Amino acid sequence: MTDLSTVPVSAIKGVGTKTAEALVKAGINTCLDLLHIYPRIYEDRTPRYLLQDAPLDCKVALIMRVTTSPRIGFTPTGKRIVRFSAKQREDSPSVQIAFFNQTYLVNAFHVGSDYRFYGKLSKGGSGYFMFSPSFEPVEAMTADTVPVYSPQGGLSSGKIAKIIKTLLSSISPLDILDTLPEEVRRENMLMPLGEALFEIHCPTDGRVLDRAKERLIFDELFEFSLAAEKLRRREDTQIAPSMEKVDTTPFINALPFPLTNAQKRSLAEIENDLTGTVQPHRAMRRLLQGDVGSGKTAVAAGAIYIAMKNGGKAYLMAPTEILACQHFETLKAWFEPMGFRVMLLTGSTSAKERRNIREYLQLHDPLLIVGTHALFEEETRPYNLTLVITDEQHRFGVNQREKLLSKATVRNNLVMSATPIPRTLAMFLYAGLDVSILDELPPGRQEISTLLIPPSKRERMYGFIESEIANGHQAYIICPLVEESEEEALEREVSGKGSLMSAVEMAESLKKRFERYNVGLLHGKMKPADKNAVMEGFAKGEIQILVSTTVVEVGVNVPNATVMAIEDSDRFGLAQLHQLRGRIGRGKDKSWCIFITSTKSRDALSRLEFMTKCTDGFKIAEYDLEQRGPGDFFGERQHGELQLPLASTTRDVTLFKKAADSAKAYLDSKK
Ligand code: ADP
Ligand code: MG
Numbered sequence: 001m002t003d004l005s006t007v008p009v010s011a012i013k014g015v016g017t018k019t020a021e022a023l024v025k026a027g028i029n030t031c032l033d034l035l036h037i038y039p040r041i042y043e044d045r046t047p048r049y050l051l052q053d054a055p056l057d058c059k060v061a062l063i064m065r066v067t068t069s070p071r072i073g074f075t076p077t078g079k080r081i082v083r084f085s086a087k088q089r090e091d092s093p094s095v096q097i098a099f100f101n102q103t104y105l106v107n108a109f110h111v112g113s114d115y116r117f118y119g120k121l122s123k124g125g126s127g128y129f130m131f132s133p134s135f136e137p138v139e140a141m142t143a144d145t146v147p148v149y150s151p152q153g154g155l156s157s158g159k160i161a162k163i164i165k166t167l168l169s170s171i172s173p174l175d176i177l178d179t180l181p182e183e184v185r186r187e188n189m190l191m192p193l194g195e196a197l198f199e200i201h202c203p204t205d206g207r208v209l210d211r212a213k214e215r216l217i218f219d220e221l222f223e224f225s226l227a228a229e230k231l232r233r234r235e236d237t238q239i240a241p242s243m244e245k246v247d248t249t250p251f252i253n254a255l256p257f258p259l260t261n262a263q264k265r266s267l268a269e270i271e272n273d274l275t276g277t278v279q280p281h282r283a284m285r286r287l288l289q290g291d292v293g294s295g296k297t298a299v300a301a302g303a304i305y306i307a308m309k310n311g312g313k314a315y316l317m318a319p320t321e322i323l324a325c326q327h328f329e330t331l332k333a334w335f336e337p338m339g340f341r342v343m344l345l346t347g348s349t350s351a352k353e354r355r356n357i358r359e360y361l362q363l364h365d366p367l368l369i370v371g372t373h374a375l376f377e378e379e380t381r382p383y384n385l386t387l388v389i390t391d392e393q394h395r396f397g398v399n400q401r402e403k404l405l406s407k408a409t410v411r412n413n414l415v416m417s418a419t420p421i422p423r424t425l426a427m428f429l430y431a432g433l434d435v436s437i438l439d440e441l442p443p444g445r446q447e448i449s450t451l452l453i454p455p456s457k458r459e460r461m462y463g464f465i466e467s468e469i470a471n472g473h474q475a476y477i478i479c480p481l482v483e484e485s486e487e488e489a490l491e492r493e494v495s496g497k498g499s500l501m502s503a504v505e506m507a508e509s510l511k512k513r514f515e516r517y518n519v520g521l522l523h524g525k526m527k528p529a530d531k532n533a534v535m536e537g538f539a540k541g542e543i544q545i546l547v548s549t550t551v552v553e554v555g556v557n558v559p560n561a562t563v564m565a566i567e568d569s570d571r572f573g574l575a576q577l578h579q580l581r582g583r584i585g586r587g588k589d590k591s592w593c594i595f596i597t598s599t600k601s602r603d604a605l606s607r608l609e610f611m612t613k614c615t616d617g618f619k620i621a622e623y624d625l626e627q628r629g630p631g632d633f634f635g636e637r638q639h640g641e642l643q644l645p646l647a648s649t650t651r652d653v654t655l656f657k658k659a660a661d662s663a664k665a666y667l668d669s670k671k
């Protein structure tokens with residue numbers, strides 16, 4: 001048995017210095033690291049369909065004979081494409097095949113020969129077509145189930161697949177050392193690691209593959225649970241002095257609104273954390289979760305009030321300067337009349353003001369500092385910092401949270417998140433934190449009706465928008481793109497199919513359609529000053545229709561807007577649609593959200609239909625997670641904290657529980 005964790009990737013046959021360097025750059029140093037790069041998906045290349053029965057706009061495998069010789073053509077913008085026709089049978093319709101920018105392929109196909117093509121099959125005005133499919137001559141066809149990897153360190157998915165194959169062909173499952181303690185593996189009836197890794201890369205059978213996944217998922221969950229449990233055991237021993245109980249009535253009375261029940265409940269939970277009498281008393285470690293607009297700020301302010309009444313200092317950290325300023329304004333208006341000092345520290349705070357802040361940090365008076373990550377960088381150790389609050393936590397890493405906490409005298413920590421994270425997932429992301437949930441919006445918010453329509457009803461929708469505007473309201477039109485891409489323009493040309501609606505085009509056409517009104521355009525490629533001017537025009541009501549890309553997703557508050565139409569809505573993630581829809585329904589009038597789509601994909605349609613029935617961010621997140629897994633839900637930007645490549649925390653709750661129990665038992669057995 002070789003310990004593959006000590007064999008460098010350069011030992012694999014065919015891996016030269018350059019490839020090895022690329023792998024190392026991607027964090028893949030050893031053969032074992034490489035085997036832990038799991039396929040992103042498995043493509044089913046079984047040629048199971050007759051062309052006429054094949055699902056459209058999905059990837060399918062078709063065995064077809066090339067019927068015209070490949071020719072080089074040009075796209076509308078002058079790029080080269082190779083195109084030709086192929087047929088499944090003599091009497092079946094032709095499929096047009098096209099490749100972009102790969103003119104060498106002109107010699108890769110022979111009229112009269114059969115190939116297996118695998119790609120997205122679509123149908124337009126001029127018949128069936130497939131762009132840039134994978135292909136193999138029928139004589140040289142490989143397995144029907146093909147693992148597809150994510151590119152790593154600049155190496156393509158295909159290259160990664162080839163290296164892994166070569167490695168596996170030179171070893172046996174028995175060569176792979178099992179990393180799980182044997183008793184844990186046996187108790188949970190799991191497959192040995194070697195077998196699981198072989199199966200995941202070269203699947204033999206659906207059921208065996210499921211068992212292999214289970215084993216590998218268990219490993220992730222076990223490792224995670226072990227780390228979380230160790231942390232919990234360490235933290236539990238951190239005894240913190242509890243604060244004096246405080247009468248919060250004056251604070252609650254000073255707020256411009258009565259608290260919702262959910263806010264009261266969360267605040268009571270926080271009070272209990274801070275002032276509880278259970279001995280030994282631990283520092284607060286709590287996650288406050290609530291959809292956008294659920295009123296997290298007021299709850300945080302309650303915690304700050306208790307800390308400051310106890311003579312302590314509090315930090316509130318936001319991920320962006322805009323959010324920090326917003327919090328600062330709000331909290332200053334609440335706390336200054338009660339005699340507390342509130343200060344703002346961001347990247348653009350002047351040197352003079354920073355000196356001023358440093359002085360106050362060392363005084364013994366209560367103080368609230370609202371800031372951005374500039375707060376970490378401040379070296380001065382505050383006197384009696386007893387509460388650290390981080391807003392929109394998922395944008396900060398665990399390490400940053402730790403760093404900020406290390407400055408505190410008492411490590412009370414409140415984390416706020418607006419991303420509606422299902423409870424099960426929260427257990428992973430915020431291991432060791434207690435959870436409070438704001439599951440109720442403040443009263444007076446309007447229900448939003450959501451409709452799903454095909455493009456053919458667009459004109460009727462415009463009629464509706466016109467009547468809303470005539471009643472003094474405003475509308476958003478959201479488009480997925482700034483401008484049409486080349487590939488999309490080509491797809492339209494070849495297929496005779498409608499293109500994606502770009503914001504620029506849309507604004508042009510709406511200016512004609514709504515001549516009497518002002519149509520504004522907003523997208524991410526505009527200069528900040530121009531963006532602001534358009535946003536202000538919309539906020540003041542000078543612009544009635546705002547055509548925009550997703551840049552309006554956050555931080556826009558125009559209560560007078562009552563309609564949002566989202567073009568090509570199947571192009572957006574559900575979390576994103578939810579955020580977008582959150583821009584309307586903010587005023588006293590009823591609002592409508594209209595999803596426009598021409599997709600035929602059943603999956604995409606049922607996702608959108610779900611959105612028309614549900615406005616609850618948590619339920620949407622649960623649903624989305626079940627369908628796509630956490631990686632997709634969080635997107636790349638927010639992926640940092642959740643490094644569980646296989647596990648889906650909603651699907652795998654039972655397994656997670658087993659792993660967590662095993663981790664505890666294992667740690668106990670080591671005592
Ligand atoms: P979150 O941070 O959870 O997205 P905010 O704390 O910014 O939400 O609150 C959203 C809006 O709702 C703010 O304008 C706030 O003043 C208001 N608000 C908060 N709680 C209540 C309440 N109990 N009743 C009425 N309005 C409230
Ligand atoms: Mg907020």
